[in-house]
Amino acid sequence: MKKTLLPTLSLVMLFAVGGFSQKFGYLNSVALLSELSEVKQADSNLKAFQTQLTKRGQELVKELQDKAAELERKKELGTISPKDYQDQAAKLQEEEAKIGAYEKEVYDKLAKKREEEYKPILDRVNTAMQDVAKENGFLMVFDSGTQILLYGDPAFDVTPMVKAKLGIK
DSSP, X not given: OXXXXXXXXXXXXXXXHHHHTOEEEEEOHHHHHHTOHHHHHHHHHHHHHHHHHHXXXXXXXXXXXXXXXHHHHHHHHTOSOHHHHHHHHHHHHHHHHHHHHHHHHHHHHHHHHHHHHHHHHHHHHHHHHHHHXXXXXXXXXXXXXXXXXXXXXXXXXXXXXXXXXXXXX
């Protein structure tokens, strides 16, 4: 019994010690991304695109409001028949539906543009982070910028290494 207990206990201790020697690290992706000039440029491009799309939407809404106000003015003055009023009100509702469709289209275009702008940047950062993890033997790297990490010893912060890999000083 003692002959099998000692080797078994030794083997269990070996695995336990091996399990504790795993390296973990973390980085702050929010801070890292805020330092990349590409992110600032992507933010600027996205904002300009959004402004352009929003301006067109605002013009459509203004036109609809003007038409609705004019229709109501004609009704109050009695210069429009009830039948014509209903027909024009129906046309205004159709225009309102088109504006709603345009709004959905704007959201879709913004999502697509955001993907186009940020995907290459995020891919590059992810590749750098993976390279740093492999080069330094980290089993896992957590992102402290997403509030998932509850505690992290500063000695395991790989953000400076990823910054160096990306050429950020």
